[in-house]
Every structure is written in structure tokens, then in C-alpha cells.
Amino acid sequence: MKSGTINLALLCLAYLAAFAGAEFVTYYVAPISGTIFHFAILLVLVINSVVARDEAQRSLWLALGLVPLIRIISLVTPIAEISEIYLYMIMAVPIFVGAVAVILNLKYTLDSDIGLNGKKILFQSIVAIVGIGLGIIDYIILKPEGLISKLSIQTMVIPVLILLVATGFVEEFVFRGVIQRAARGLGAWGWVYVALIYAILQIRQGSVEHIVFVFIVALFFGWVVKKTGSIIGVSLSHGLLNIALYLVFPHIGLNWTIPGLF
8 A cells, every 4th residue: 555545434433433522522611712722723724625635535625615614504503592493504504505605616527527416317216215214214223302383384485494404404515515526535445534524513412323324325326326426315415314203203202212222
């Protein structure tokens, strides 16, 4: 293995550890310290992207800058003053703008590079429907409070649209679109690295089972995008997962458990 490849692998592992450390500090030590930690990571990534001579590495470091940016935005948004469901949309706007800025800088195309296309639409539809089942599993693990007061068409319309766009489309646009595209610079298994990063961002939930589950889901989503070249199916699947998790099942009340695991 060439020294350059070893150095790249070590640097990627260092960033992975830094993301995990920043998340732990944010949610189990002090939010302000975590914000500073994430900002420091963002600064180092920007510097790395500027000084990198290899174009693939420059792209990777720039795209990875979206990871600390996401957490910084979530930490500086005035949560107490905003209803939680609307918070998702408010945070999604600057994150989406940041992702678009990266796309323009790296000259990625929305179709072939990011995956905004209708390739293999039947398979994408199946992937989307799978999101409901994934939502059931995640609800069994987390048992979160619902984001709406009651289950009705009137109370669900806007929250459903917000979760489809803000958590489904925007998150997949960032991770499986922009970052996974940039991670091709790591070789054939770059999509696995992206899945690890996404799972690390779940540390805030305080559930090892949830982190493992999210990692498996992220691997599935990453594999789908790698094979199909489209993020449409995983975006819908992700949105339906969160609709089931935060809107539907908290009001239905599943009391299932998975013996031996949770």
C-alpha cells in the first residue's frame, strides 16, 4: 500500500474520531464546547480542501465540511422559540444552501453526480416503501414522543411534507448525494465511510441499538444509490421512515420488542 493511501486512510479515521468526539462533547459534556469542537473541525476541513493537491481529496474535505456545519446549525438555532416540527425545515434551508454551494464549487451535475434522476423507478418505489418497515423497527428501539398532538389529516399534512423534504430529501441530498459522491475518492468503499459518519451523528440519541440500526440503514441507502445512481428512492424511504417514527406510531402505540436485542 502506498504511503499516500495510508496517510489518506489515517486522516479519514482521524476525522471519524473527531466527529464522534465532537458529538459526545456536545451532548454529554457541554453544547457550547461541542459547538467550538465542530467549528474547529470545519475550519481544519476547509484548510485541508484549500491546500490539497489531489483533486479527489480536495473534493472530499470540502464535502465533509457539511457534517460539522449540520451540527453547528442545529446548535445555534433557537429551539425553545420554535415548534419542533418546523425546526426541521428551518435547519434544512441553510444546510441545503451549503450543499448547493459545495456542488457548484466542485462542478457536480445534479443528474449523474448527485443522483436527482428517475433511474430504475420500480426499484426506487420498492426502496421507498421499505422506509415504512424501517420506521416500525426504529420506533420499537426509540419509542419517541410524537411531533403532533393527534393523528388526523389536518394535523399531519404539513408535518408529513416537512419530514419528506427536510429529513428525507435534504439529508439524503447531503449524505448520499454530495458526500457519497465526493467519497468516491476513497475508492470502492467510500460509501461505507459515509454510512459510518451518518451513524456517528446519532450519538445524541443515547442508544447503541439505534446507532447500529442507523448504520445498517445508511449502508442500505448507500448501496442503493451506488447501484442505481439515484437518491430518489432513499429520499422517499428516509422521509417515510421518519413519518412512521415521529407521526404515526407514537399515536398507535406499538409495544413490541425484539428479544435478545432491545
